[in-house]
Amino acid sequence: xxxxxxxxxxxxxxxxxxxxxxxxxxxxxxxxxxxxxxxxxxxxxxxxxxxxxxxxxxxxxxxxxxxxxxxxxxxxxxxxxxxxxxxxxxxxxxxxxxxxxxxxxxxxxxxxxxxxxxxxxxxxxxxxxxxxxxxxxxxxxxxxxxxxxxxxxxxxxxxxxxxxxxxxxxxxxxxxxxxxxxxxxxxxxxxxxxxxxxxxxxxxxxxxxxxxxxxxxxxxxxxxx
Numbered sequence: 081x082x083x084x085x086x087x088x089x090x091x092x093x094x095x096x097x098x099x100x101x102x103x104x105x106x107x108x109x110x111x112x113x114x115x116x117x118x119x120x121x122x123x124x125x126x127x128x129x130x131x132x133x134x135x136x137x138x139x140x141x142x143x144x145x146x147x148x149x150x151x152x153x154x155x156x157x158x159x160x161x162x163x164x165x166x167x168x169x170x171x172x173x174x175x176x177x178x179x180x181x182x183x184x185x186x187x188x189x190x191x192x193x194x195x196x197x198x199x200x201x202x203x204x205x206x207x208x209x210x211x212x213x214x215x216x217x218x219x220x221x222x223x224x225x226x227x228x229x230x231x232x233x234x235x236x237x238x239x240x241x242x243x244x245x246x247x248x249x250x251x252x253x254x255x256x257x258x259x260x261x262x263x264x265x266x267x268x269x270x271x272x273x274x275x276x277x278x279x280x281x282x283x284x285x286x287x288x289x290x291x292x293x294x295x296x297x298x299x300x301x302x303x304x305x
Contacts (some may be wrong), residue, residue, distance in 0.1 A: 174200025204257035211265035223295040230297035242301030256282035
């Protein structure tokens, strides 16, 4: 009986140890599972934060790009433009004005071509008629406009335009009226430029009250201006 009691006792102890070991294995497995879940959750949380940072970076980059695009859309006024965006008129001080004889042999009238070159460093607008006066031995003689239409012109920096002056040639054989100079005032200006007269030295004497000298519009240089 004692032997059986010891056997039963040994079996009971072994069973208890077996149950304890199983319980410990289960607890360990549960702890490992909880630890793994926590680690996975932490890892997932880190990934989410990275995505947020990347999204934030994209937003930041988008704003920066948008700023550059907005800046690139800025406009500047055109060279020579005034506050209304229109090209400002040519001023006398910006124009280099010269005159030359442009008479064609055989024509009954003489022609002087007056050239205006833009030296103002900007584009400028010019149109209409220049004021033209001849200085003569009999006093100042104003040229009369031909009445031709004058087209507006934008004169680029360094570009030139011209107009013609027609006058009668003195074929009377007399001394006539001596021409000593040419006065030119650009359109819409009050400042006048004095030039040497490159045409014939004299004009015929006339009793007509009308001026025998004619001036064409800007851009009409040459014969018939």
